[in-house]
Amino acid sequence: MASSLLHPPAHLSPAVALQLSQQAPYLLRTTPSAISPYSMSSLWSAAESPELWTTYENLMLSCLRTGDEQSAHLCLERLTERFGADNERLMALRGLFQEAIANDNDALKKVLKEYENILVEDPANMPVSKRRIALLISMDRTTEAITALNNFLDASPTDAEAWSELSDLYVSSGMFPQAIFALEEVLLVTPNAWNIHARLGEVLYMASSSETGSVQHLAESMRRFCRSIELCDDYLRGYYGLKMTTTKLLTTLSQSQVSRQSKSDTGLPLPGVKSVERLSELATAKLSEIVRRNTGGDAGWQGYEKPEIIAAQELLNRDAAPITR
Amino acid sequence: MTWLSTSITGFGFVLLAHACYSAHEHSALHSTSTASLSSLTSHGPSVSAVAALPIDISIETIVAILTICLGLVLGTPELRPIQWRVWAGQIEREGEKGFMNGDGEVDKDYVGNPFKVLESRPGFVDIRKQRKEFAEWVREGGSVEG
Numbered sequence: 001m002a003s004s005l006l007h008p009p010a011h012l013s014p015a016v017a018l019q020l021s022q023q024a025p026y027l028l029r030t031t032p033s034a035i036s037p038y039s040m041s042s043l044w045s046a047a048e049s050p051e052l053w054t055t056y057e058n059l060m061l062s063c064l065r066t067g068d069e070q071s072a073h074l075c076l077e078r079l080t081e082r083f084g085a086d087n088e089r090l091m092a093l094r095g096l097f098q099e100a101i102a103n104d105n106d107a108l109k110k111v112l113k114e115y116e117n118i119l120v121e122d123p124a125n126m127p128v129s130k131r132r133i134a135l136l137i138s139m140d141r142t143t144e145a146i147t148a149l150n151n152f153l154d155a156s157p158t159d160a161e162a163w164s165e166l167s168d169l170y171v172s173s174g175m176f177p178q179a180i181f182a183l184e185e186v187l188l189v190t191p192n193a194w195n196i197h198a199r200l201g202e203v204l205y206m207a208s209s210s211e212t213g214s215v216q217h218l219a220e221s222m223r224r225f226c227r228s229i230e231l232c233d234d235y236l237r238g239y240y241g242l243k244m245t246t247t248k249l250l251t252t253l254s255q256s257q258v259s260r261q262s263k264s265d266t267g268l269p270l271p272g273v274k275s276v277e278r279l280s281e282l283a284t285a286k287l288s289e290i291v292r293r294n295t296g297g298d299a300g301w302q303g304y305e306k307p308e309i310i311a312a313q314e315l316l317n318r319d320a321a322p323i324t325r
Numbered sequence: 326m327t328w329l330s331t332s333i334t335g336f337g338f339v340l341l342a343h344a345c346y347s348a349h350e351h352s353a354l355h356s357t358s359t360a361s362l363s364s365l366t367s368h369g370p371s372v373s374a375v376a377a378l379p380i381d382i383s384i385e386t387i388v389a390i391l392t393i394c395l396g397l398v399l400g401t402p403e404l405r406p407i408q409w410r411v412w413a414g415q416i417e418r419e420g421e422k423g424f425m426n427g428d429g430e431v432d433k434d435y436v437g438n439p440f441k442v443l444e445s446r447p448g449f450v451d452i453r454k455q456r457k458e459f460a461e462w463v464r465e466g467g468s469v470e471g
Binding site for chain 1: 409410411413414415416417418419420421422423436437438440441442443444445446447448449450451452453454455456458459460462463467
């Protein structure tokens with residue numbers, strides 16, 4: 001369990017977060033609060049490790065999430081003692097703490113003002129400008145956040161995290177072409193990220209079902225899911241997406257044979273019905289294998305998340321229902 | 326498997342130590358005997374102060390080194406996949422359990438999917454939303470076991 005304190009806790013389930021923050025008083029008592037570099041005690045005590053400070057940071061985030069502000073404050077104090085109050089990352093963490101304990105809109109505005117003051121002094125303070133954008137999103141000022149993020153990305157165009165955030169913002173405001181562009185930028189920085197390929201496939205799928213969507217989007221979405229599977233064996237999310245897109249693509253292709261020629265000159269040609277059918281069969285076979293092995297308790301197939309397995313089962317049942325009827 | 330490799334390595338080290346000790350003893354004996362002999366006969370420069378080692382000591386050294394090598398090779402941890410898709414698939418399929426070491430603890434350098442940060446995005450974490458969601462989860466009766 002200690003290993004999960006070394007990773008950012010944002011994606012953890014509430015149960016795990018609660019468990020982590022319940023360990024906080026014990027951890028705070030046992031872990032050293034400060035390690036002085038030159039002293040006699042450094043001869044026999046354990047050497048300072050980067051994991052220690054990562055643990056403090058993640059513990060603080062978990063504690064803030066579960067409302068244990070005392071422990072969070074203690075973590076923050078110890079980090080400040082070690083790295084100094086003018087450390088950029090710590091400025092962002094302190095802001096985060098104040099955001100968490102703010103109980104009305106005025107307090108939030110004060111925090112925002114503080115961020116802006118910091119940024120006037122030092123516009124290159126990346127963690128704080130990210131926090132400012134996150135606070136804007138949290139206060140439902142999405143358009144302002146999008147503008148701020150675009151400015152941020154003008155200054156630092158290789159920040160994959162920011163591009164990914166931007167694409168999520170665009171998706172939430174229904175601007176799919178922009179969201180797709182942002183995700184493609186993420187893929188330029190991290191071309192092997194299989195989950196981002198799947199995410200791009202999902203956004204393309206959403207774009208194809210919006211009013212401006214076309215069958216081209218659907219074909220591209222299918223290709224993205226194929227790429228994510230190519231990068232990662234037995235990727236449940238990829239196969240799920242592949243199944244969804246091929247099913248939809250098959251119905252669309254059979255309806256409109258004529259438009260196939262006219263549209264194909266704008267980009268890659270649409271895939272043939274034969275290959276789409278074979279991909280659909282492959283996805284079905286793989287999905288059922290994953291579900292069967294996972295629910296059968298096969299060792300080495302237990303890493304999937306429960307909701308994902310249930311969703312895959314649901315999809316397979318939906319597919320099988322017309323045949324049995 | 327680990328006790329086998331450790332015992333083989335240990336045995337190899339014992340052999341090696343024995344070979345070293347034998348060589349040392351041999352050279353000490355040899356030099357004192359030649360010194361006393363040469364002091365008895367003549368005062369000229371001693372010829373061939375260190376004679377060649379006996380063949381059994383050389384053989385023992387080589388056997389010891391081979392044994393140590395065998396023990397170390399047997400004791401290596403399981404190899405990691407070098408193909409990207411196999412490695413990624415292992416992360417997705419097995420989760421933390423696929424990266425346990427012998428003691429049932431997850432390897433220290435295991436990070437899961439390294440690209441997950443692009444979706445959880447710790448730099449942009451919305452702490453207020455997380456707190457709200459957590460409070461809701463508690464209200465619905467969630468607990469550590471649930």
